[in-house]
Amino acid sequence: MTALVALPVLLPLMAAGLSLAFGRFADIQRVLGLVVLGAIIVNAALLLYVADVHGPIVLQLGGWPAPLGITLIADRLAALLLLVSSVVTFAVLIYSIGQRVADYGRGTSSTTFHPIYLMLCAGVSLAYLTGDLFNLFVAFEIMLSSSYVLITRRTTATRVRPGMTYTIVSLTSSILFLTVIALVYAATGTVNLADLAQRVSELPDGLQSSLGLLMTIVFGVKAAMVPLHFWLPDSYPNAPAPITAVFAGLLTKVGIYAMIRTQTLVFQHESTWQLMLAIALLTMIVGALGALAQDDLNRMLSFLLVSHIGYMLFGLGVYDIAGLTGVILYVVHHITVQATLFLVSGLITRHTGTVALSRMGGLAKAAPLVAVLFSIPALTLSGVPPFSGFVAKLALLQAGVDAGTWAAYGVAGGAVLTSLLTLYAVARVWSRAFWGRPQEPAGDPDPSDELVVGTGTTSPAMMVASGVLAATSVLIAVAAGPLADISGRAAVDLMHGETYRTAVLGGGAGG
Structure with a gap:
């Protein structure tokens, strides 16, 4: 059973090598990617079941016991996020x-897209499953190296500057991360998370706070998170729709996951985290106002992504079981809904030939299915x-009220205001893109290039993938009860880390 923990990392890495070897055979690359990501979905579901029923599953690589060796561990949180993320990566592919x-209109597939995409999936899996800080850094570097390639493929003059911004910010954060690991x-x-849980608590309070702040x-x-968000609205919108979707759905959430894991297991807080509550409120409001200012x-959508990161920080700032339950629910919901919105944005762009809301119109009549696919995640994101967005936000609001502090009350009020601003923002999209007078497609598309927007056509695969993710967000709402129980x-595991520590340091499963 412990082999299941390694498969989400090993399978895409091995498949990436095979995909590169079969670069001249587009169909083999496509089938290989779909089969591997489908297998990871099944594997993640098994991991979640076993972790929920029997406790964390631990694999000590090379037979070296923790904290000396490399540890992979799948607990409830890691397995749940791995499952949801795998569904998203499968649909986006x-x-x-x-x-x-992957082809850019050519007769044969590019040799790079599928291997790099599989590498990105391996990095995401490793980030969830690793049990030490250094391999968490390795996971981020795998993701970032892959994302550098994906975000700059078919680079044009308009993409160079945001691509460089993304690269420079990512490298700077990586250098800082490596410095913190050294400290x-x-x-x-030690860098083993389970071992750090005990050793960090023995450090002087000032040193603990400094390391925890640097990690944050x-x-x-x-x-x-605001004010460290400046790179995202410039970088993500310039990539093709599926690349932006997987970035928005997963990469920021991996950052949130790492923050939750380290701040609950290693740098623990005794009560409400006031600084995080302030940052959460600032992130919500700044992101929402930024979204309203965009055409x-x-x-x-990128600014709305930033805004809703604030909800996850809100639950972490409350710092109790109810707050963390709300965070987990919100991360699960947001992974699917944000990816869906960017995929549907690609469908809208295909029909209108523009990303400017002021130049759109009439899509409700011209493309009614696209209108349905937009309305589901838009209403979900608005709560x-x-x-599912309502379920997750309600859990966070209840946690904020139960916290009983003025700071928590203030952030809860900000969360309600942000939901209203989000609803207004997506309503603007609906009124401009789907209602009103139809506009002529912008530009003069080349029918030989299937990537060119404004063709007024979308392939069945694009519609099916968007529909799968929209249906997944609805399924999350339908299964809100069991999902809330697992969350x-x-x-509880996060707040009381004995299960995690016992599983890792004991070399087996914890109860």
Whole structure:
């Protein structure tokens, strides 16, 4: 059973090598990617079941016991996020094949897209499953190296500047992360998370706070929390729709996951985290106001992504079981809904030939299915009942009220205001893009290039992939009860880390 922990990392890495070897055979690359990502979904579901019923599954690589060796561990939180993320990567790959983002209109597939995409998936899996800080750094570097290639493929003059911004910010945060790891190792003599849980608590309070703050900054950059968010609205909108979707759905959430894991297991807090509550409120409001100021559809969605990171920081700031339960629910919901919105944005762009809301119109009549596919994630993100966004936000608001502090009350009020601003923002998209007078497609598309927007056509694979993710967000709402139960048990594990520590340091499964 412990082999299941390694497969989500090993399978895409091995498949990436095979995909590169079969670079001249587009169909083999496509089938290989879909089969591997489908297998990871099944594997993640098994990991979640076993971790929920029997406790964390631990694999000590090379037979070296912790904290000396490399540890992979799948607990409830890691397995749950791995499952949801795998569904998203599978759907996005289907969309990419349908859009031919891997081919750019050529007769044969590019030799790079599929291997790099699989490498990105391996990095995401490793980030969830690793049990030490250094391999968490390795996971981020795998993701970032892959994302550098994906975000700059078919580079044009308009993409150079945002691509460089993304690269420079990512490298800077990586250098800072490596520096923090060195400081932690110098202070404790270990980078194993389970071992750090005990050793960090023995450090002087000032040193603990300093290391914890530095770690928050590192992951805050990767999660795009305000004021460290400046790079995201410029970088993400310039990539093709499926690339932006997987970035928005996963990369920022991996940053949130790393923040949750380290701040609950290693740098623990005794009560409400006031600083995080302040950052959460600032992130919500700044992101929402930024979205309202945009005419570019993708930039607007990028600012909404930043805004809703604030909800996850809100639950972490409350810092109790209820708050962490709300965080987990919100991360699960947001992974699917944000990816869906960017995929649907690609469908809208295909029909209108522009990302400018002021130049759109009439899509409700011209493309009614696209209108449905947009309305589901838009209402979900806004927190309209009975969708999954409402369930997750309600859990966070209840946790904020139960915390009983003025800071928590203030952030809860800000969360309600942000939901209203989000609803207004997506309503603007609906009124401009789907209602009103139809506009002529912008530009003069080349029918030989299936990536060119404004063709007024979309492939069935693009529609199916968007529909799968939209249906997944609805399924999350339908399964809100069992999902909340699993999230609650995962939150208990986070607040009381004995299960995690016993599983890792004991070399077996914890109860």
